[in-house]
Amino acid sequence: MNVFVKKLTQNGVVGLLLVVVSLGAYAWTFTSSLRSMELFVPRISLWLIIIGGVLILVRDVVKPEKAEQLSKAWVLPYAIGVSLAMWLYGWAFRNIGLVTSTVLFLTVWWVWVAVTDARRAGTTAGLGLRIAKLVALAVAIAVVIHLLFITLLNMHMPRTPLP
Amino acid sequence: MFEFNIEAAIGAASLVFALDTAIFVMLGIVVGITTGAIPGLAHSLPIALVLPFSFFLPIHQTMGLLIGTYQGGTYGGSITAIAFGTPGTPGAAATVADGYALTQQGKGKKALQMGLYSSVVGGLFGSFVLIFLVVPIGRIAPRFGPAELTALYFLALSLVVVFSTENPGKGILSAGIGFFLAIIGRDIITGGLRFTFGIRYMQSGFPLVPLLMGFFALPEIIKQIHGVITDPTHAGEIADEDLKLPKKAEQGLTLKEFFGSWKATGMGSVLGTFLGALPGPGATLAAYTSYSVGSQFTKDKNYGKGSLDGVAAAESANNATCGATFIPMLTFGIPGSSIAALLMAALIMEGVPVGPRVVIDHTQVVYTIFLLMLVANPFNLVFGKLLIPVFTRLTKIPAAVLWPTIAIVLVIGTYAYSNRPFDIIMCIVAGLIGYFYRWFKIPDGPLVLAFLVTPLFEASFRQAITISRGDMLFFVGSPISQILWVVTALSIFFFLRKKN
Numbered sequence: 001m002n003v004f005v006k007k008l009t010q011n012g013v014v015g016l017l018l019v020v021v022s023l024g025a026y027a028w029t030f031t032s033s034l035r036s037m038e039l040f041v042p043r044i045s046l047w048l049i050i051i052g053g054v055l056i057l058v059r060d061v062v063k064p065e066k067a068e069q070l071s072k073a074w075v076l077p078y079a080i081g082v083s084l085a086m087w088l089y090g091w092a093f094r095n096i097g098l099v100t101s102t103v104l105f106l107t108v109w110w111v112w113v114a115v116t117d118a119r120r121a122g123t124t125a126g127l128g129l130r131i132a133k134l135v136a137l138a139v140a141i142a143v144v145i146h147l148l149f150i151t152l153l154n155m156h157m158p159r160t161p162l163p
Numbered sequence: 164m165f166e167f168n169i170e171a172a173i174g175a176a177s178l179v180f181a182l183d184t185a186i187f188v189m190l191g192i193v194v195g196i197t198t199g200a201i202p203g204l205a206h207s208l209p210i211a212l213v214l215p216f217s218f219f220l221p222i223h224q225t226m227g228l229l230i231g232t233y234q235g236g237t238y239g240g241s242i243t244a245i246a247f248g249t250p251g252t253p254g255a256a257a258t259v260a261d262g263y264a265l266t267q268q269g270k271g272k273k274a275l276q277m278g279l280y281s282s283v284v285g286g287l288f289g290s291f292v293l294i295f296l297v298v299p300i301g302r303i304a305p306r307f308g309p310a311e312l313t314a315l316y317f318l319a320l321s322l323v324v325v326f327s328t329e330n331p332g333k334g335i336l337s338a339g340i341g342f343f344l345a346i347i348g349r350d351i352i353t354g355g356l357r358f359t360f361g362i363r364y365m366q367s368g369f370p371l372v373p374l375l376m377g378f379f380a381l382p383e384i385i386k387q388i389h390g391v392i393t394d395p396t397h398a399g400e401i402a403d404e405d406l407k408l409p410k411k412a413e414q415g416l417t418l419k420e421f422f423g424s425w426k427a428t429g430m431g432s433v434l435g436t437f438l439g440a441l442p443g444p445g446a447t448l449a450a451y452t453s454y455s456v457g458s459q460f461t462k463d464k465n466y467g468k469g470s471l472d473g474v475a476a477a478e479s480a481n482n483a484t485c486g487a488t489f490i491p492m493l494t495f496g497i498p499g500s501s502i503a504a505l506l507m508a509a510l511i512m513e514g515v516p517v518g519p520r521v522v523i524d525h526t527q528v529v530y531t532i533f534l535l536m537l538v539a540n541p542f543n544l545v546f547g548k549l550l551i552p553v554f555t556r557l558t559k560i561p562a563a564v565l566w567p568t569i570a571i572v573l574v575i576g577t578y579a580y581s582n583r584p585f586d587i588i589m590c591i592v593a594g595l596i597g598y599f600y601r602w603f604k605i606p607d608g609p610l611v612l613a614f615l616v617t618p619l620f621e622a623s624f625r626q627a628i629t630i631s632r633g634d635m636l637f638f639v640g641s642p643i644s645q646i647l648w649v650v651t652a653l654s655i656f657f658f659l660r661k662k663n
Contacts, residue, residue, distance in 0.1 A: 011603075014603060015332065018336065022339075034350075034355050034357060035353065035355065037352075037353075037625065037628075038350045038353055038355045038357060039357075040621075040624075040625075041342065041346050041617065041620075041621045041624075042343065042346050042357060042358065044342060045339050045340075045342030045343035045346065046339070046343070047339070048335050048336070048338055048339025048342060049336055049339035049340065049343070050339075051332075051335050051339075052332045052333065052334075052335035052336025052337070052338075052339055053332070053336060054332070055330075055331055055332025055335065056330065056332035056333060056336065057332075058332075059330065059332060068330065068604040070602060070603065070604070071602060073389070075385065075386075075389050075598075075602070078385055078388060078389040078392070079385045079595060079598050082381070082384060082385045082388055082570070083381075083591045083594065083595065085570070086381075086570055086573070086574050086587070086590075086591055087587060087588065087591060089570075089571060089574050090574045090577075090578060090584060090587040091584070093574075093575065093578075094578075094584065098575070102571055105567070105571060106567055106568070106571070109567045110563065110564070110567070113391060113392075113563045116392075134564075137564070141568055141571075145571070145572070145575060149575055149579055153216070153219045153579060154219070155575075155578075155579045155582070
């Protein structure tokens with residue numbers, strides 16, 4: 001068993017995980033209070049996931065050379081970070097206003113990138129001017145977004161003390 | 164059988180040939196070419212971003228905007244493919260070999276113009292086939308009963324899995340996840356709650372627009388922002404020396420050269436239309452198929468090393484899929500590609516129940532789409548020709564500026580759809596699923612198709628079961644369903660045989 005698992009690439013491991021989780025979900029449907037007809041398509045979907053997972057696993061064992069190369073870059077923290085930032089922005093424009101939150105979001109992001117880039121390059125010459133331009137751009141984008149969504153499309157904005 | 168509805172046609176013409184519609188088509192073309200010309204900003208992403216506007220705009224403006232974005236984006240991908248060998252969209256990848264080679268030989272202007280003209284020819288051909296096929300098929304479609312529709316939806320799902328990937332397991336997995344997401348919410352017959360996990364907002368199902376927006380846009384945003392943070396050179400800029408813009412003095416495409424490639428353009432248009440009408444293949448496969456078939460009969464010895472035939476074959480096929488992809492969608496409610504699925508979502512949000520009766524019940528809407536498809540092509544030609552230098556410079560927008568802006572538009576657009584903060588969370592969840600798809604190299608087509616087709620499939624299946632009182636032979640009772648099951652079995656058989 002150990003040798004078998006060691007032979008698997010990331011493809012096979014993910015396939016195996018999907019099979020296990022879907023089998024668990026499939027077994028769980030038998031404890032559900034839903035009627036069998038209501039569970040028919042959900043069970044098909046789980047079967048498809050199981051079949052897909054098994055095929056990925058089998059291919060990984062039989063033809064490992066054909067397994068797609070998966071990225072090894074550790075992107076999960078970025079995925080979580082971007083998701084959190086987007087949720088935070090969504091919260092912010094409903095509570096402090098669309099223009100205010102847009103300017104803040106873009107300015108904070110761009111200033112951080114500009115400062116990081118300047119540190120990497122080892123020079124801060126012209127950084128102030130660059131930041132000023134970026135803030136002006138953030139204001140311009142915020143105004144365009146306000147005009148588009150609030151003025152033109154009349155989007156409803158609850159609890160918006162600032163514009 | 165073919166009954167031309169003159170009232171609907173006049174109504175559609177009065178909507179399409181109005182200034183407001185023209186403005187939205189133009190806007191769509193400009194947005195489409197612009198985003199198509201920026202590598203990474205593939206045109207399913209801008210269509211997903213403009214989708215919430217369908218909630219605010221009347222149907223002709225919405226469809227004008229979306230069809231313009233679609234057609235412009237399909238052509239726009241070829242600009243960067245020809246100018247510096249980086250396809251803006253996956254469909255333009257087949258154009259790179261000959262297009263970029265021509266640019267390096269100092270014939271970039273000819274290549275760009277051939278790309279534009281063959282795109283317009285392909286687009287027009289696909290649109291005319293759409294017009295001539297949809298109404299006759301649409302009039303037969305309501306005769307399909309629940310058993311035939313179940314077989315048809317099964318065939319569509321099989322085809323999209325068969326065509327979508329080299330790895331069948333990943334295609335099936337993708338369809339399975341799409342099925343699962345689609346059944347969340349109330350049961351269509353009993354009203355029982357399925358997999359809502361006690362969340363009230365989930366009772367109406369996984370929201371369509373947040374799903375599509377997050378699934379297509381967020382993975383690219385994460386990837387680009389990761390690039391900006393980790394790699395200082397990842398600014399989205401292409402150095403001036405790599406950007407070989409055609410010089411003003413450079414000779415353009417002559418009529419003789421354009422008509423000299425008529426075989427490649429014609430073959431690409433026919434192949435693109437055929438493949439575009441099938442659920443699954445999409446623009447990328449159509450362009451590659453046309454490009455490789457073109458190599459068999461062209462007399463140009465430079466094919467693959469800088470041939471106008473190569474550009475014409477790939478680009479005409481690429482754009483011919485635009486019209487053709489509407490054929491299964493407007494006749495049976497089966498989107499032929501991910502982008503068709505986005506357009507179908509827009510129609511659903513406009514209150515048009517896309518399915519077998521759409522041609523009969525919403526004739527004017529169907530005619531409006533026909534006319535918009537035709538009208539978008541000349542706009543594509545004009546804007547494509549005038550603004551090539553502008554579009555090629557767009558690649559210089561720094562990624563650090565572009566992608567956070569897209570992120571905020573994604574959040575606001577999702578919220579604007581129905582003013583529910585919960586939709587933003589669902590958009591993020593869909594984006595993380597999309598990111599997993601991208602990392603694990605799972606094709607997105609089966610998920611989107613399954614998500615949209617599952618409610619139709621389930622309704623037909625359960626209707627058939629009720630009518631037949633549980634007799635499964637009912638599904639193979641009629642000649643139509645027998646043919647459909649045989650075609651399904653054959654397509655799976657040939658697919659498995661080819662793989663082995």
